[in-house]
Amino acid sequence: MKSLEYQDDLDLEARGYRREMPRQFSTFSLVALSFSLTCTWSGTGSSIGISLQEASAAGTIWSLPVAALMTAILSAGVAELASAYPVAGAQYYWAFCLSSKEWRAFASYMNGWLSILGWWLASGAACNFIASLILSIVVLWYPDYEIQNWQQWLVYAGIVWLAVALNTWGSQLLPLYNRFNFIVACATLTTTTITLFVCSRNNHAAPKWTFGDATNGTGWKSEGFAFLLAISNAVYAFLGTDCGAHICEEIHDPTRNTPKVILYPVLMGLVTAFPFAAACMNAITDIDAVLNSPSGVPLIEIYYQSTGSKAASSVLLALFAFCFFGCTVGNGTTCSRTIWAVSRDDMLPFSRVWATVNTQFQIPLNALCLTGTVVSLYGLIFLGSSTAFSAMVGAAIIFLQTSCALPQAILLWRGRHILPERPFSLGRFGFAINLVSVLWVVLLDILCFFPVEMPVTKENMNYVSVVSMGLTFTVFVLYFFSKKGKYLGPRMPNEDPSQATYQVDEGQEVNTDAQVYSEEDMAKKK
Template identity: 80%
Template sequence: MHQFEDDRELEARGYKREMPRQFSVFSLVALSFSLTCTWSGTGSSMGISIKEASAAGTLWSIPVAALMTFILSAGVAELASAYPVAGAQYYWAFFLASDNYRAFASYMNGWLSILGWWLASAAACNFIASLILSIAYLWYPEYQSQNWHEWLVYLGIVWLAVALNTFGSQLLPLFNRFNFILAFSTLTATTITLFVCSRNNHAPAEWTFADTTNETGWPSNGFAFMLAVSNAVYAFLGTDCGAHLCEEIRNPAQNAPKIILYPILIGLITAFPFACACMNAITDVDAVLNTPSGLPLIEIYYQSTQSKSASSVLLATFAICFFGCSVANGTTCSRTLWAVSRDNMLPFSKIWSKIDPTFQIPLNALLLSGTVISLYGLIFLGSSTAFSAMVGAAVIFLQTSCALPQAILLWRGRDNVLPERPFSLGRFGPVVNFLAVAWVIFLDVISCIPTELPVTKENMNYISVVSIGLTSIVLLIYVFSKKGKYLGPRMPSEEIGLDGDAIAGKEGQEFGEYETTDCDKDPASFNKE
């Protein structure tokens, strides 16, 4: 499909192209792979999964998480093919929901996506800061890291990612391709190094592949394994980024599903061997779980190589690859904010919806994301437990934002609301959507359960408190600022008809002037013509 045809389709949906279509399929798959960063995400949370379900639980939780994420993302890919607009979840919720609820469903799902991306970005930047300080601790054991030390490093990472997204905006496709190749090279080299260096002193195969003993205090190893699976989901988080960047690629209806699904398969293929190498290298589990640096991965590297230099090099390259995740997070956050602001969803939307003419990016939205993520980091100064709960809520918000449109789809009937699309789940659609919704409900519940017994104020799981608190703030913004004013995504009246109230509201001028027509009120009708 030629670019002008993509632009015409976008205009038919109510928007003019403002971003250059500079990404190829490979460069966006590379960006999505850098963002999900599955093998790095697995390494970052390895200590938690070992404690929850030992080595075997750590390994086998990865394919389970990959399978369920693939099912959820398959439904997302179908919606991205049906509605290739950068707003993604908030846009889908609007056009799938009934007239009475579409504006509210769109508003809430948009905020779930935004909050999820902000929290996920904070998690990535914080872990990179921990990696850097862990290398310092390895060489200087007397060094006592303070929370404010980590926050300063965290701050530098956040704004370096913002700077690269700004001044290197036109080089982002090249940067992501480079990071993709670097990540594969680093992963291969690290996996081989761990296997070779530990060939004469490694963990028993029975422990590596069969032991699921948990140290959480929960009496059931099966339940502890499910905790490990919920932990492994973090390594596959962010598969919807391809939907948010679909306006920057040609033929998005056909290519966006590839960008959403391919990184999950690549992530599984890369993360599982890496996890096997790490588990095989462990000779002292207690030292891994109680490392003074607070980072189990560096202890695993050191137990394998018995060299501070080798461990530092492996961890430094790991951190560089993980930094690519922070850059990709910044890219996706800015596009998500910009897309929803085009329709007046956020306070001061006119500011965040502007495209900078020099850098050709939503610079204001990017700066807002950097500022909010920086402020998130301040929570770490007061309590690392509270900060962990903030970033843990990222799983709930992002996964729920992907499942909610699929729940609406099931409720209203797929054939009644879905338009024609290049990527279709066909007869498997209802099953995929049902499994995705059921999985996310289960995941939301289990993510809020304490991971250790007995529960203390230090190990208490505050994710439910954070999730309810942030959702309440969003609801208050809606009630006092956006109710009756936020009308949802726009659509030219000659292409699609909405009910009169949705079009002729007081704030209608903010979206342009629409006139109602006699065409079908179902938003899918335009797409089926």
């Protein structure tokens, strides 16, 4: 094992970095982390009200296989790039390596920010929903209680910093925690699904409605378009498949194992989410009560309609919230590694601060605290509105999916021959997979901008476009006014670690001793 770890460290150094994090994750523990982070069945439950409104029961159920298929195609392209360039910067690093010399700094800078913003937004959405789950249990027992925005934010902030604390003081136990959370999630999912089916066996929705009703409740005239909106909503349940790529420096033999960590959770997500969604739809007896739940959380109303018991509904929802909390912990782990990785190359403001690894906990603690702070402040803006939750979800989808598709678009433009040898290769299917991935994300980005209800009012307006374009414009301004000409990007990888050469551009190579910056470039960095 030590010789393998030594070789992994040599490979990392050949790509321009020295190992600073312990390789403490096994393939299983990292798959468990990825499963907990994508939490497909939990994500389905969290956004079930939106999909019911868009395309009813059948739309909620059948949008999942479509979303899973397209996510699998996109993730296959990501897995190949992770096998070729196993560096924690992931999309940011890939964009640099694949771009031409004149564009590589800008491409990596933008893609790095897309990834970070996506993780921040996804973390905010998850924490917001967990806070809603907790307060919905209170509403179930005390119907006269009205949830106040400040109360929800306090619960939200508590969840954010509890995840930060677990990532910090439990840093060395994270592999064990993720395995434990994986087992609890599987047990909770199985128990909940069986409970819903059994309790509603004498009073359940008609199978024709469950699997065949796709009533369009959006106000859009086209039912097909409403189903497309339901598919875009279902994609939220599959977000985060790239998490393994950001933690690849903490696993052995990352060129071979990282693709497994990326692809396995997609299949596992579909296998778990489909029966859960079917059980939820089968349990519904009053769709209007679900869509107009007093707590604003349709899932607890579904549980209550099935079991008829406040106690049973509370227990099931508490277990659901516990499993979903694993997603928040995984978000903190992944986002802190992403920020740390890009800061090693001076991409962010005050990069030296975020690039520091705490020697006691052996984690990028400053980057983790930055994530907790930003997500907490972000919650002040968006809490207290279902429209705001939709904006969080939609913007997270846009940023994370686009960051995965952009390197594949560059690869299509420049030709797949520029990829180095890698254990996981898409072979002759590579071009088609990359092309479908890019086209799918373009369609997805467009769909996320559309309002989910017609006619559009101030209350139901889709603010995803405002959030996405505003943040993207901010990143553009940040680059051109503070980083252009100063930010040089990461080092280019050495395809043969035994040789001290780095590919510079268009197949040209220069001899170097793990140094690709000229003295003039280094002066600019300083």
